[in-house]
Amino acid sequence: MNYRHHYHAGNYADVFKHVLLLQLIRAMQRKEKGFLCLDTHAGRGGYDLSVPSVLPDGKSRAPEHPAGIGRLWGATGLPPALNDYLALVRRFNDRNGAPSFAKASEGTAGEELKFYPGSPWIAKLLLRPQDRLALCELRPDDAEALDFEFARESRVTVQGIDGYIGLKALLPPPEKRALVLIDPPFETKKEFADIARGLRDALKRLPGAVCAVWYPITERARPEDFHHALLELATPVLFAELNIAGENSELRMKGCGLLILNPPWQIDREIRAVLPVLRDRLRIEPGACTACDWLVPDK
């Protein structure tokens, strides 16, 4: 496993994923009953953007967050869902807000963009007393960092295990309600097949689970076949995509998407309200576009 999320923290793909994750959590919380938020590929939890990204060969690489969260930071006139997201990132940057490493810093009260919350912290900052968070992370050092960060949180559990095993071990939860985020690194060609299997396992255990799967849009990882495999699950599936460049761009990753199985009511309308704004703020090249639609079998 070579993947380190620190290189990508706060990039356009993180912004897209975390804005939609926040919308999903808010939608789950429209019901009073608590739920389990299961993050199968949790990463490190939070990221210090001032630490340079250094590749295994010792070379440093340009940070990706300026073209992501950096383009929204301080922006005005945004739709409510993006203001909600920015307020959360500001809370994470507030020394009194979130992680121990941020607390120890000399930062201001959330005005300076120094830290970026990964999906575990996005979820943690939104948890109600009746909700729980379960985090799986296979990299021992990242799992250890997560464990340290959340050790004192009674409603958060951290497991250094394969996220797909986590799906089987943790579902169904006693609450009988779950939001599952599957956000793998796509380092191997079999990732889409693993996800399809994982989703089958998850829905067998909890047919009503809301499952969100992030995926990249690259030449190598074409989502169309994966979309077809999901139709076999006979569950409503919504997909949302953000492309920051056009079809013929030389960029390796032109965009990314999120598939949502069993999407909460009206989440499609809520996602459609933010996608054009994300496209306009985050585009890199001409041809940037978005999509949000239901997966339906080919006629």
Ligand SMILES: C[S@@+](CC[C@H](N)C(=O)[O-])C[C@H]1O[C@@H](n2cnc3c(N)ncnc32)[C@H](O)[C@@H]1O
């Ligand atoms: C894209 S990152 C996760 C980012 C995180 N969800 C966020 O939004 O902040 C993918 C993570 O999955 C971890 N990973 C890779 N294979 C895994 C597996 N089979 N089970 C659990 N974690 C895995 C990697 O170490 C990496 O930290």
